[in-house]
Amino acid sequence: MADEVACSVIGQCGVGGWGGPQPGDPDGTILLSASVVYGGIRLRWTLPAINPEAVAHVEIHRGVTTDFQQSMRLDTGSGGSYFDQVEVVTPTTFFYWVRVISIHGTIGALVGPASATAVPVAIQTIEHLSGLIDQGLLAQSLREPIERIALNYTELTSKIAERVAGDAALSAALALVQQGLQESVAFIHQEIVSRTNGQEAIITQLNTLAAVNGDSAAAIFEERSARVAADEAQAQQMLSLNAALSNVGAIVNVDRNASVSRDNALASQIATVQSTLGTEVASVRNTMETRIDQTNGRINAIWNVQVDVNGNIGGFGLMGTGRTIEAGFDVDKFWIGRAGKVRPFIIQDGVVYMDTVRIRDLTIGTQKLAPNSVTSTGVSVGGAYDLIYNTAVNLINASTDLGTSLPGGHVVVLQASIELTHDKFSSGESSTSLALSVIQLVRVANNAVLKTQYHSGTGARENIIINAADTAPTSGYNLYELRITNQSDYFFNTIHIHDSMLVVQGAKR
Structure with a gap:
């Protein structure tokens, strides 16, 4: 989220410690905005309408509440923007204030707060969510x-003997x-055993089918029961298929249960198949369970x-509650695709492999780029900018994340295109006045200008291309801007931006 606030109290925003503004001080008509970008928050502000050339710098404050007294002085900025790199574990809203300091030392009034909610970067989000998942049911x-x-x-022959202990002939x-x-x-x-006592009644049926010789044994055990009591009822069935030879065993076991009380209901089926040979054990278990527990306020379904x-x-597995549905795989390798074809999606040893991908909205923490493999594009549509002398506007941003630099480093290639129209003349200006703009490609982190190109306005609609290469990008996240500055002979210059685009492409050298 982002918001925008203005200070327009003329005569107060330039008041310093001596009680009044100096001649030539800027006024307080300033617009401040904050917006979230990857890795932090971007602040932008307009310069005062009166005496903007008298701005020495802008003082920036940040807080986590709307109370300025609880904020801290963050930094000073120049121009019209500032990037606040913040790291958060969960989405966190920050509030910002700015005030202009004039070249005469006059301290302007506070402008703000403007706010934006920073979001965690990828690695922090993954670690946080992993912890929550591990704690889940x-x-x-x-x-x-x-x-x-x-x-x-x-063991199997002993269990058979227990089941027929009441039958002398079989024993x-x-x-x-x-x-x-x-x-x-x-x-x-x-x-078959049954018993009743007042409201309580229970009946149990035990079935045993067995075959035994001196070396091997096979048996099917089944137990079925139904029970009722005051405010309770339960039905249960257990079926077990067993085979054994010496120290080798195999079993298929199914346990079904349905039980209710006035405040609780439970239905479950657990099927287990298992093979053993000595100390070696291989098992598969399929669990389905639904539970409503009003005593503890719990309702869920799990498979x-x-x-x-x-x-x-x-x-x-798959689990649902009254609020969320969760699905998860606890495996070393996971894939999707048809046999005999390239699998479009594979996860192995914590690494995701994808063949062809179309993504609407992508945030990347670390990239390891093959040459000419990744392109970041920023696109902006039109707008009219009334720029006073030596004032810049940031038209568009684009970024790339180079991750940890590979041996030999990276280079970032930038290309921008702008379709614009200059108003060649301004009211009250001489017909010989020149409409001149400075177009720049800038690395935002340290305000490094990568390319400067001058353009003289003709009053006609024109398309301008500007290229640059950043041969010294930082490891990790790199943000770039396309800026345009009025350097005309006269004070005001209207620039109509019809369309603009900035393409950022990172590659290993």
Whole structure:
């Protein structure tokens, strides 16, 4: 966001410590604006309408509230703009004031505040969001280890024995196999248990289908239950398919649950498949869960798929609350595309690879540029500027981020085009007066002028091209401006800008 404020109290904005302005001091008709740009905030101000040539410099103050008393003196500026490089972790609004100091030492009145909200640069945003994601329920659920549930031969036959312990004949037959006195046994066993007590009632059905010999075992266990009580109800089903041979095991396990109370509702299904061989374990788990908990004010739905191979855990998931929907992948490599074709999007080891990309709005923290690979373009449409002598206007900005300089450094190539019309004469000026403008390409950070080109106005519509090369750009973010200054013989000069463009292209030398 940005706003614009003016000081127009004539006779007060140039008052110094001795109680009054000096002859020739500037007046206080100043317009101040603040706007957010990558890496900071751009301030712009107009020079006073009266005696602008008497401005020595502009004093700049910054605060985080609208109270000037809580602000700090930031810097001094000249011309009509200032770049405030700020680093923030979350969007932060800053407030700015300026005041003119004249060549006579007169201190003008404050102008402001103008405000803009700075946003974090890419790396700060990524680090901040990563921390928030890691603290979230979805990310934590994707990192949960999958417990070992597959059984070896000894463990599986023991569990079968527990399930049929109430059946003397099946227990005896299984014991004969385990003792080597019988080669194998196969059976189906079912047990139903029910109980009621006032409002509470529960019924459970246990089904066991098993086959066992001296070396291997296979079993299907199923448990189904329904329970009701005062203000509660629950239905549950657990199904487990097991196979084991010596120290090798495999299992498919599905656990379904639906339960309600007056203030809570839960529905879940967790399916796990797992294979084990000695100490080696490979697992996949698919979790679906919905929960409404009015006691704690919680409502969410979650679905995730995890893999866990000897403790190397990852997966993907989707979670929704009453406010947001979040999707995440906790993986080392992620890709999109059809088989047999170039994958247009790949993430591997924290690096994103993209084939052909069209982006509407792009912010870049660090670039490593191939020669002639990146172009930044600023485009501005028309406007009329009434410029007094030696006053400049910034027509347009464009930028590039070179990141950490590669060996040999970088060069930034700039090209600007301006379509304009000069008013050759001004009212009251001599017909011999010359309409002259100075057009400059400037690196904003240190106000370094890269190219100056003079242009004499003819009164006709003209197209002007200006080129420059910045052979000493800084590492990281570089902002450039296209400026035009009135250097006419007469005081006022009207310049009509019909169209302007600034192209910034960074490349390794």
